[in-house]
Amino acid sequence: MADTKIAVITGASRGLGRSMALHLAAQGVDIVGTFHSDKEEAAKVAQQIEGQGRRVAMLQLDVGESARFSDFASDLSSVLQSEFGQDHFDFLVNNAGIGIYASVTDTTEEQFDELMQVQLKGPFFLTQKLLPLMADGGRILNVSSGLARFTIPGYAAYAAAKGGVEVLTRYLAKELGPRGITVNTVAPGVIETDFGGGVVRDNPDMNQQLAATIPLGRVGLPDDVGGAVALLLSEGGRWVNGERIEVSGGQNI
Numbered sequence: 271m272a273d274t275k276i277a278v279i280t281g282a283s284r285g286l287g288r289s290m291a292l293h294l295a296a297q298g299v300d301i302v303g304t305f306h307s308d309k310e311e312a313a314k315v316a317q318q319i320e321g322q323g324r325r326v327a328m329l330q331l332d333v334g335e336s337a338r339f340s341d342f343a344s345d346l347s348s349v350l351q352s353e354f355g356q357d358h359f360d361f362l363v364n365n366a367g368i369g370i371y372a373s374v375t376d377t378t379e380e381q382f383d384e385l386m387q388v389q390l391k392g393p394f395f396l397t398q399k400l401l402p403l404m405a406d407g408g409r410i411l412n413v414s415s416g417l418a419r420f421t422i423p424g425y426a427a428y429a430a431a432k433g434g435v436e437v438l439t440r441y442l443a444k445e446l447g448p449r450g451i452t453v454n455t456v457a458p459g460v461i462e463t464d465f466g467g468g469v470v471r472d473n474p475d476m477n478q479q480l481a482a483t484i485p486l487g488r489v490g491l492p493d494d495v496g497g498a499v500a501l502l503l504s505e506g507g508r509w510v511n512g513e514r515i516e517v518s519g520g521q522n523i
């Protein structure tokens with residue numbers, strides 16, 4: 271692996287992915303981030319990373335469109351060569367995602383399929399397509415959710431997809447061991463982002479109700495997760511493998 275590590279982070283334009291990108295850049299890691307729809311926000315993140323003295327590229331990607339992942343891998347390969355002078359990247363963070371709130375009774379097949387495409391099929395096949403570009407000794411973090419451990423009505427399909435991500439993590443860890451690649455799950459608890467329409471951040475009643483489920487007495491902030499991801503992708507995290515690390519302030523323990 272090259273001395274300066276390169277992280278590929280999906281959904282790096284906002285929320286948790288942005289914080290992960292900024293924390294990793296502060297730790298000396300170069301960043302390839304992806305955005306889905308908001309090129310302007312992505313450009314702002316890129317500017318901040320450049321301000322930290324790191325190299326950065328932002329690429330468009332829809333993690334729900336697996337048919338285009340081969341094209342994305344080609345784009346990434348070109349950018350690695352042209353912007354970073356490298357053939358490989360070191361860290362993959364499968365972060366991008368959406369939430370759909372609906373009870374089991376009300377969930378439509380379309381909602382279910384969209385969640386599975388974006389949250390489970392996306393990480394599965396994106397990882398598959400990017401593995402040839404990943405350096406031996408690299409690391410993968412898959413973002414799950416506290417909701418795969420505890421149960422809040424309205425998130426069955428979402429949490430089922432995240433449960434799949436956690437199982438996928440263990441299989442990847444086993445299969446990629448011979449290449450020296452570690453694979454772990456990061457499972458955030460409730461965090462104030464745009465997620466779910468920003469309801470946790472913007473609805474004070476809901477914010478307080480959820481804060482009461484967390485021993486530390488508040489809901490999480492993006493930097494709580496960005497910092498944990500940087501910790502896991504530091505040299506000291508190299509022997510952590512096949513694990514599910516919850517980053518929730520102890521929510522619902």
Ligand code: NAP
Nearest residue numbers: 281283284285286306307308332333366367461463464465
């Ligand atoms: P967010 O603030 O809504 O940001 C979502 C990010 O993902 C944006 O960069 C967005 O890009 C991108 N994205 C959305 N749909 C996409 C798609 N189809 N293809 C590619 N990129 C897409 O969400 P967040 O809270 O940071 O969530 C990040 C991850 O953490 C998700 O996997 C989520 O399930 C998980 N999580 C969140 C919480 C929480 O409370 N916030 C808790 C547990 C787990 P554009 O802006 O360009 O559209």
